[in-house]
Amino acid sequence: MAKIKKLPLVTVYIPSRNYGKFLEKSVLSVIDQLYLEWELFIIDEGSTDNTKTIAENYQNKYPTKIKLIQNKEPLGLQKLANDLLDIAKGKYIIRLDADDWFHEVALLSLVNKLEKALS
Numbered sequence: 762m763a764k765i766k767k768l769p770l771v772t773v774y775i776p777s778r779n780y781g782k783f784l785e786k787s788v789l790s791v792i793d794q795l796y797l798e799w800e801l802f803i804i805d806e807g808s809t810d811n812t813k814t815i816a817e818n819y820q821n822k823y824p825t826k827i828k829l830i831q832n833k834e835p836l837g838l839q840k841l842a843n844d845l846l847d848i849a850k851g852k853y854i855i856r857l858d859a860d861d862w863f864h865e866v867a868l869l870s871l872v873n874k875l876e877k878a879l880s
Contacts, residue, residue, distance in 0.1 A: 768798045769876070771868050772851030776841050777816075778806035780859035784815045790862035792823065796869035800850060801827045806835040812859075 773791050777784050784803070791801050801823075803816040816829040836844070838856075845854065853875060857863060 768796075769852035769872060770850055771796070771799045771872060772802070772845070772849035772854040773799055773857055773868075774802040774804060774841070774845050774849075774854070775857050775859050776804045776806055776838060777808060777812045777859035778835055779808045779810045779812065781808065781811035781815055783860040784812055787857055787859050787862050788815070788819050788827070790865075790867075791857065792819075792826075793865050794863065794868045795865050796872060798872075799826070799868060802830055802845060802849075803827065804830045804832065804841055804845075806832050806841075 775784070775787055775791075788801070788803065791799060803819070805812045805816060813829070813831065816827075820827045820829045842856070853872065855868075855871070
């Protein structure tokens with residue numbers, strides 16, 4: 762009997778500081794991935810817009826997949842990345858800026874290439 766290989770988890774994180782007007786499209790691009798083994802951290806960097814509301818909405822809809830991290834003051838991208846390493850469960854980690862989005866095959870393509878390179 763052939764062994765079924767478990768697919769690696771990918772950690773995606775989206776830092777946002779007052780990018781609420783773009784955030785929903787960014788989050789949806791993760792949710793709509795053909796590759797399903799992902800976790801998402803939305804990191805609110807002291808926003809004064811609707812970033813928190815949008816993030817909470819998606820965290821409530823997908824509580825096992827999406828987590829909100831709220832920083833009262835911006836920490837900066839380098840500190841965010843370092844802090845995320847302590848809580849990320851994924852074999853791979855990728856940042857998605859709040860004003861960008863993934864094509865639906867982005868994670869599938871990345872994982873396939875990385876797994877092939879490592880084998």
